Amino acid sequence: MSTLLSVLSPRARLLRRIRERAIELVLFLAALSSVAVTAGIVGVLAYESYGFFQHVPLGDFLTDTQWTPLFDDAHYGILPLLTGTLVTTVIALLVAIPLGTVIAIYLSEYAPYRVREVAKPVLEMLSGVPTVVYGYFALLFVTPLLQKIFPSLPGFSMLSAGLVMGIMIIPYVSSLSEDAIQAVPMQLREGSYAMGASRLRTALSVVIPAALSGVAAAYVLAMSRAVGETMVVAIAAGMQPNLTLNPMEPAATITTYIVQVSLGDLPHGSIGYQTIFAAGFTLLLLTLAFNIVGQMLKRRFRQAY
Amino acid sequence: MRSVQQIIARNKLADGIFVVLGLLALFIGIATLLALIVDLALHGAPRLSWQFFTSFPSRFAAKAGILSAWVGTCMVMLVTAACAVPLGIAAGTYLEEYAPKNWVTDIIEINIANLAGVPSIVYGLMALGLFIYQFNLGQTVLTAGLTLGLLILPMVIIATREAVRAIPRNIREAVYALGGTQWQSIRDHVLPYSMGGILTGVIIAMSRAIGESAPIITIGALTFIAFLPPAPLQATPPFVSFEWLTSPYTVMPIQMFNWVSRPQEAFHVNAAAAGLVLLLMTLLMNGIAIYLRYRFRKRIKW
Numbered sequence: 001m002s003t004l005l006s007v008l009s010p011r012a013r014l015l016r017r018i019r020e021r022a023i024e025l026v027l028f029l030a031a032l033s034s035v036a037v038t039a040g041i042v043g044v045l046a047y048e049s050y051g052f053f054q055h056v057p058l059g060d061f062l063t064d065t066q067w068t069p070l071f072d073d074a075h076y077g078i079l080p081l082l083t084g085t086l087v088t089t090v091i092a093l094l095v096a097i098p099l100g101t102v103i104a105i106y107l108s109e110y111a112p113y114r115v116r117e118v119a120k121p122v123l124e125m126l127s128g129v130p131t132v133v134y135g136y137f138a139l140l141f142v143t144p145l146l147q148k149i150f151p152s153l154p155g156f157s158m159l160s161a162g163l164v165m166g167i168m169i170i171p172y173v174s175s176l177s178e179d180a181i182q183a184v185p186m187q188l189r190e191g192s193y194a195m196g197a198s199r200l201r202t203a204l205s206v207v208i209p210a211a212l213s214g215v216a217a218a219y220v221l222a223m224s225r226a227v228g229e230t231m232v233v234a235i236a237a238g239m240q241p242n243l244t245l246n247p248m249e250p251a252a253t254i255t256t257y258i259v260q261v262s263l264g265d266l267p268h269g270s271i272g273y274q275t276i277f278a279a280g281f282t283l284l285l286l287t288l289a290f291n292i293v294g295q296m297l298k299r300r301f302r303q304a305y
Numbered sequence: 306m307r308s309v310q311q312i313i314a315r316n317k318l319a320d321g322i323f324v325v326l327g328l329l330a331l332f333i334g335i336a337t338l339l340a341l342i343v344d345l346a347l348h349g350a351p352r353l354s355w356q357f358f359t360s361f362p363s364r365f366a367a368k369a370g371i372l373s374a375w376v377g378t379c380m381v382m383l384v385t386a387a388c389a390v391p392l393g394i395a396a397g398t399y400l401e402e403y404a405p406k407n408w409v410t411d412i413i414e415i416n417i418a419n420l421a422g423v424p425s426i427v428y429g430l431m432a433l434g435l436f437i438y439q440f441n442l443g444q445t446v447l448t449a450g451l452t453l454g455l456l457i458l459p460m461v462i463i464a465t466r467e468a469v470r471a472i473p474r475n476i477r478e479a480v481y482a483l484g485g486t487q488w489q490s491i492r493d494h495v496l497p498y499s500m501g502g503i504l505t506g507v508i509i510a511m512s513r514a515i516g517e518s519a520p521i522i523t524i525g526a527l528t529f530i531a532f533l534p535p536a537p538l539q540a541t542p543p544f545v546s547f548e549w550l551t552s553p554y555t556v557m558p559i560q561m562f563n564w565v566s567r568p569q570e571a572f573h574v575n576a577a578a579a580g581l582v583l584l585l586m587t588l589l590m591n592g593i594a595i596y597l598r599y600r601f602r603k604r605i606k607w
Binding site: 016019020023024026027028030031032033034035037038040041044045047048098099100102103105106107110111119121122123124125126128129130131132133134135136137139140141167170198199200201203221224225227228229230231234235255258259262263268276277280283284287288290291292294295 | 344
């Protein structure tokens, strides 16, 4: 077909084609390995959870109000862990969503170029700090600070863990929201200005509605991140399962329960060992649901223009 | 006329208020970061000494150090990089350069997007069930490295894809025009040109892995390790030993977690010092990555 290829002997051409296919196959296998990881995760969690649900009926798991798998009088109700997860996540979102959204609007609609160039990497560092360091900060800096305002606050509390977690996930909200806001075409803004609207009016009534699905995706993905966060809560919120919605109390989340059990020494195959997989499976399903919703929203904002 | 001016004044005021609000929100984020760094530095910096870096953990806070922790972190990171980097670059390259548009590709892509959102502790559970109890790898450097490697694999794949996608189509066509094969275009052109972006992504992913504690706790890292894994390089033939792979270990975040969880004040000081070292490591890596990204973005003009 080309003069250059005809320089090669048929044998060399064949070898070359084989090599090309072999390389493609190797690269394909590498890509497929990511599917194997997922299969491994789902397989292990499902297998061990199956063992767990042989002992504990699903109804008890979902409705029992106590989680005491390691006591003599064992109860296996996931609710206390769910409320702990819920409270810390809600506090974190109450911090991260307003701050992250305001930052995103400010950086994309108002900030001068230089401010943006400096602020974005610094903000990204917020999510680069190891979570164990945030845990230390929550326990030994934020909690004592809060105790000056609320003297009755115990040494471990969901409030302090949630607040710090909220700061930690600001970049998740702000950077993805900003991407969505940047993707809104300039003409929409200009149309709004032409009608005499102010910058703020344009941002709130034109830009944000146009970028809504992207901004919503940012919220949902931040939520998934907060649900799966472990170390901040494990260090600052205590690890005792506690069925309460009061943020001033210590409590365990799904993740901290797994940490607590892992720190001890449970024999492989025991029901105590299986509980962490049942808890982990619940966590995986929760975050997976959030991620799928988040990705659907994200795809919608990508297609809009 | 007057009312128009009033409206303009009111709008300007609203804009001004929002700018203040935006700066305030930014300030809260940045001030927290600063407070965290200053707090760690105030408590931890006095503890940083040669002794702290060269001592094993101890029952006595003043004698304890992070020798086994930082050596362990370096070794685990070696395994992590060896696992995630080649696999991630290969997978990313396949998806951008070879993958046909079909359901297999769709599954792989959806799968990677979801893997990136799986909480790190779930990787730990997977490793506990699979690496420790199925493959019997034990609580070793190898297990920890592989676990963290799989954890950052999606990040490396995504970074590779973005970097490779940025290379213009005509570079590849130029190679084909000269009779080169697809692999030659990738090996000699696409990958070298996208190395900057890939490197940035890899460094950020590694800085994430260095700070990870949850999955390591799940696979049962020991916190009291008063010895070092065998050295990878030996004085006697065959000079290279892989015994360190199967050695028990501890890593920086685990050591810090252990010290934070103790009630004594003196151990909290150690925790602050360890946290400071860990923070400097990750911030340094992030800084390098941001600098690299900035440089490559400026330099490349197609």
